[in-house]
Amino acid sequence: MDKRFAGKVAVVTGGSRGIGAAVATRLAAEGAAVAIGYRGNHDAADALVARLTGDGGRAIALQADVADPDQTGHLVDETVRAFGRLDVLASFAGIEHFGPLETLTPGDFDRVFTVNTRGQLFAVQHAARHMGTGGRIVLTSSVSATRAIFHHTLYAASKAAVESMVLNLSAELGRQGITINAIAPGGTATDMAAEHGEAYRHPGLELPLEKWLRTQIALERLADPAEIASAVAFLASDDAAYMTGRTLPVDGGFF
Template sequence: MGKLSGKVALVTGAGRGIGKAVATRLAEDGAKVAINYRSSAADAEKLVAELRERGAEAVAFQADVSDPAQTGRLVDQTVSEFGTLDILVSNAGIEHFGPLESITPEDFDRVFSVNTRGQLFAVQQAARHLGAGGRIVLTSSVSATRSVFHHTLYAASKGAINSMVLNLAAELGQRGITINAIAPGGTVTDMADTHGISYKHPLLNASLSEWEKMHGALGRLARPEEIAAVTAFLVSDDASYITGRTIEADGGFF
């Protein structure tokens, strides 16, 4: 029996990257898992097939979490499929790099609609079904508390998550529900492949791998499974007295 046996988990943005690792870990721990994706249908269905082959119960649902109506439908589909909901892991997010003068209102709306508004309404919709012992984990970033060149818009969208969990903890705590956030550092994903180099200050004459060694105590990026392990802890009974906190899983980033 796994730590999460009998639990039902919804993981947004779970078709690939950290979300995929989280969904896999929760299934390994015994949870029934609803895997949300926006556009990577093939990846999500492949993950469902892999988990089912290993004896887990899993299903994939398409939804764009920037649309609260679609998020509500996603939660309802999960409950209809599995009969209940115990865990929400809000992982869906998008990156943005750009200097101040390049940021447009459209950029702001696009980033905040997913990274901030999308997570708030995911909590609102999930909370309709969560009971005592419910667990919510949102996704922040080390960028919320570290200065990164040309990363203002993204960092602001994630900084709001830290405030969100801090303030929602008291409200949800009255119902026996915990809410926390995880703030990953650099992680080996396709997003890191695309944007990793942008985290290095343009005036720093060093390769990306050299920069990683210079700015992290462990000198490397995280594996998605390492971020998933922290998430699995936060949704387990072992973390029953932790709420309103943002856990930095950043390899000692400085």
């Protein structure tokens, strides 16, 4: 595999599992030193570090809850202290939410937006302090931001806000030579999808989930997390040096 990230350092929030773990693995395989941010799954984070370092990479695990901007700042600062610099932020910490309008509470709103939106905004703020020309920031949106799905309003809105942040921050960060983009994954084979996948199906349809996927996705399957990570690696690389302020859908042709 090409070493596009040789000599570079990346922070991956939500890096202990799912897409985040796949992103950390891909960046490390291409030569990056990787700090894996995790909230509570210490064992999974340590196991990933052991695997990456066992393959000859450089990696550390650092606990941080992105709901607390101070913890995110500590994560970034400790990464720079350990590896001497920061070149890439890949933001993949997030939470799901489904609920009909009549059940939504202010607490639901605060919980979802605190992690999915505010958490990513302040991750950018802290990372940008340490980046210069060539810095790459990749946030996480979702195909849900641009598609109507029953009972998914809070989650979708939190991700749509991320796309607006990326667009607007691109002008500001461009002055520092930093690009910022977002990835909008479709259905991906993660533990989160296993838990919530059925909720994406229209409540009026009684199709089994696998058959429903074949009617909604051109490639007729969920993505492997490594396939999403490939697109993230592109946005984080010099190959995407003239791409900023954009959200890249990686959804298998979700229609």
